[in-house]
Amino acid sequence: MSELETNLDLANNYLQRFKDKPTGHFIAGKMEVPAGAVTYTNTTPCDQSSLGEVVRGTAADIDRACNAAEAAFADWRDMPGAERKKLLHHFADKIVERAEEIALVEAMDCGQAIRFMKQAAVRGAANFRFFADKAPESRNGLALHQEEHTNFTLRTPIGPVGIITPWNTPFMLSTWKIAPALAAGCTIVHKPAELTPLSAMLLAEIAKDAGIPDGVWNTVNGFGEDAGKALTEHPAIKAVALVGETATGSHLMRQGADTLKRMHFELGGKNPVIVFDDADFDRALDAVVFMIYSLNGQRCTSSSRLLIQSGIKDKFIAALQERVANLRVGHPLDPQTEVGPLVHQGHFEKVMSYMDVAKEDGATILVGGTRREDLGNGNYVAPTLFTEANNSMRVAREEIFGPVLTTIEFTTEEQALEIANDSDYGLTAYIWTESNGRAMRMARNIETGMLWVNSENNRNLPSPFGGIKMSGIGRDGGDYSFDFYMETKNVCIAHGTHRVPVLGR
Secondary structure (H helix, E strand, C coil), rough: CCCHHHHHHHHHHHHHHHHHHECCHHHHHECCCCCCCEEEEEEECCCEEEEEEEECHHHHHHHHHHHHHHHHHHHHHCCCHHHHHHHHHHHHHHHCCCCHHHHHHHHHHHHCCHHHHCHHHHHHHHHHHHHHHHHHHCCCCCCCCCEEEEEEEEEEECCCCEEEEECCHHHHHHHHHHHHHHHHHCCEEEEEECCCCCHHHHHHHHHCCCCCCCCCCCECCCHHHHHHHHHHHHHCCCCCEECCCHHHHHHHHHHHCCCEEEEEEECCCCCCEECCCCHHHHHHHHHHHHHHHHHHHHHCCCCEEEEECCCHHHHHHHHHHHHHCCCCCCCCCCCCCEECCCCHHHHHHHHHHHHHHHHHHHHEECCCCCCCCCHHHCCCCCCCEEEEECCHHHHHHHCCCEEEECCCCCCCCCHHHHHCCCEEECCCCEEEEECCHHHHHHHHCCCCEEEEECCCCCCCCCCCCCCCEEEEEEEEEEHHHHHEEEEEEEEEEEEECCCCCCCCC
């Protein structure tokens, strides 16, 4: 039996329970399928077959979940940070125990290659451990001394929060949002993406098994126009954290306006990777290929615009062409697969539409541009490389969110900076150069929330993560996360020596 066949057998065993009965919600510590619930079919991108029925959550379901989170908030808020730390570390242990199940279910649900999903549980557990360790210090503020007064700050959890997560790496991104919220002392209502609901239900099960108190963690499945809208409008929810599309962020901003909700958005990107003539050629090539074709190109930080300096353009693109043509596309549970199927038929069609767009705008399709018909009925796209593009083309300006790279030539540092900044987005950028001076100049002037120099995306949990412009609002990571999930209160204590103004004496 091949490794693919073995993985398929294991995955089918784990998935069978989702096929046997509808997947519902997790509210106030109980799994439930509401009476008379409407369901929809959750399909796998591998071949469009059903992974089972999922309940389409309603405003009433959201209301019950929000009320449960509100009822549980005071006890969770007042629990000593050391106790929350212990519970969240126990939660992380439970994630690791179910690592195989998480990886196989996630790969079948969203189409990501098992070579990447193997680390999903490990990274998710690491997120919980990092923020668990910070829970005891979450309330800490600053001491600010003046001559006749001393100010100090306290932080308190904001209250129940809504967490809305995407379909591209749903398990890891859910842990990235939920862990700091719980560590801060907030309760949560999680609305996972309707296209990839299964790993969210595994997380809810783990929460129950790990002893997270009832009502602290709630999960409601459904669509944005129903469950998502009700969540962002609910008065019990004090803040909403979203990872998703820019258009979705705009909708949520409007929906939360009446209740003045705090919003944190990690949205889209059209991220440049800028390779200068003096770059370490082989390392830059490895990073360029990895950061657009891994995870099927379905990641917000993918470097989907390659800005290549003219001195090495021909050599670099020739090497890139060979690498892209050699990428292994296949079933996500095959350990040899590097690029799996796109998450859903509708998204597949969107990505494929850019092949015609590229031709219409005058770009060259050097590699790919086609569906992989040989792989059956799944959403398989041949990894694609557009060349001879300029930054005015739609393939250089719009987020395609697939295994598609657009290359643009530049000559000078100033031109590279102008092209990189000429975008509605500003999530991240990557620079490859051996010149420290150039790296520092680019770091100062490039318009982006994050920048990696001579590296692919390397996540450092204490560091701020987030974008500017249409790529988002706010930052994740370390104390930056606590700034969002907590209110800061200033306390000023007089020393009894200052003159108090007198009126009417």
